[in-house]
Amino acid sequence: MSLILSAADWFALLTHFLSLSLLAVGGAITTAPDMHRYLVNQQYWLSDGQFTSSIALAQAAPGPNVLFIALLGWNVGINAGGGAAAGLAAWPLALLGVLITMTGILLPSTTLTLAAARWSHQNRERRAVRAFKQGMGPIVIGLLIATGWILATSYGSSIKNWPLWLVTIASALLVWRTRLHLLWLLGAGALLGWFGWI
Numbered sequence: 001m002s003l004i005l006s007a008a009d010w011f012a013l014l015t016h017f018l019s020l021s022l023l024a025v026g027g028a029i030t031t032a033p034d035m036h037r038y039l040v041n042q043q044y045w046l047s048d049g050q051f052t053s054s055i056a057l058a059q060a061a062p063g064p065n066v067l068f069i070a071l072l073g074w075n076v077g078i079n080a081g082g083g084a085a086a087g088l089a090a091w092p093l094a095l096l097g098v099l100i101t102m103t104g105i106l107l108p109s110t111t112l113t114l115a116a117a118r119w120s121h122q123n124r125e126r127r128a129v130r131a132f133k134q135g136m137g138p139i140v141i142g143l144l145i146a147t148g149w150i151l152a153t154s155y156g157s158s159i160k161n162w163p164l165w166l167v168t169i170a171s172a173l174l175v176w177r178t179r180l181h182l183l184w185l186l187g188a189g190a191l192l193g194w195f196g197w198i
Contacts, residue, residue, distance in 0.1 A: 001047055002083040005076075005093075009043075010100060013076065017069070017104025022112065028066045028105055029055075039072065050075045066105065073101030163198040 005013075016038055020031040032055060039046045046054075054075055058068035077097025081090025123129050171185045192198045 001050070001079045002086075003045060003079050005045075005080040010096070013045075013073075013097075014100045014104045017101050018108055021105050021108040024105070024109060028069055032068075035072065039076065045076045045079060046072065050079075066102075069101050069105045070098045073097035073099070076101070163192075167192060167198055 020028075020034060023034075024031050036051055040048055040051050051072070054071035055068045058071050059065065061067060074094045074097055077092075077094035078084060078086075078090045080097070081093035083090070120129050120133075167189060171189065174180050174185060175182060189198070
């Protein structure tokens with residue numbers, strides 16, 4: 001796919017991702033339907049295959065989920081540079097696409113998070129801030145327990161999975177009662193899984 005993008009098109013891409021940044025509650029992946037609408041259906045800057053391949057590749061790769069945004073920008077830039085057939089000549093525009101999309105998706109949410117964290121730290125003695133933090137504690141603990149439950153029961157809750165349940169309970173108790181770093185527990189769990197003991 002080959003296309004020509006003007007400076008106004010690049011700016012429109014930036015502003016679209018800037019607006020999506022503050023809507024990405026639950027992560028950038030939650031805004032993927034609107035990205036598809038804009039990049040594939042409205043602007044025709046990406047094909048369906050490029051869009052889905054960008055998400056699939058980023059989800060399969062280690063690292064943050066937001067990597068699919070970089071791949072979307074890369075593919076827009078490659079297409080603007082003459083397509084895959086252009087080879088290395090398309091890379092400068094591909095890098096521009098990565099820069100624009102990543103700046104757009106990260107700048108507003110990061111700025112808002114930084115401002116909110118600074119404000120809450122400066123006003124940490126206010127009753128409303130203390131109440132908010134105390135109210136969020138049980139919610140976060142509940143979500144962590146729910147996540148642990150989902151992960152532990154993903155292999156079934158039968159008695160034959162007792163080693164998995166034992167490791168889960170032991171890990172939870174060790175995290176709760178000791179200062180043992182979580183990475184040691186993850187490493188121990190990986191070794192137990194590698195040897196086939198759980």
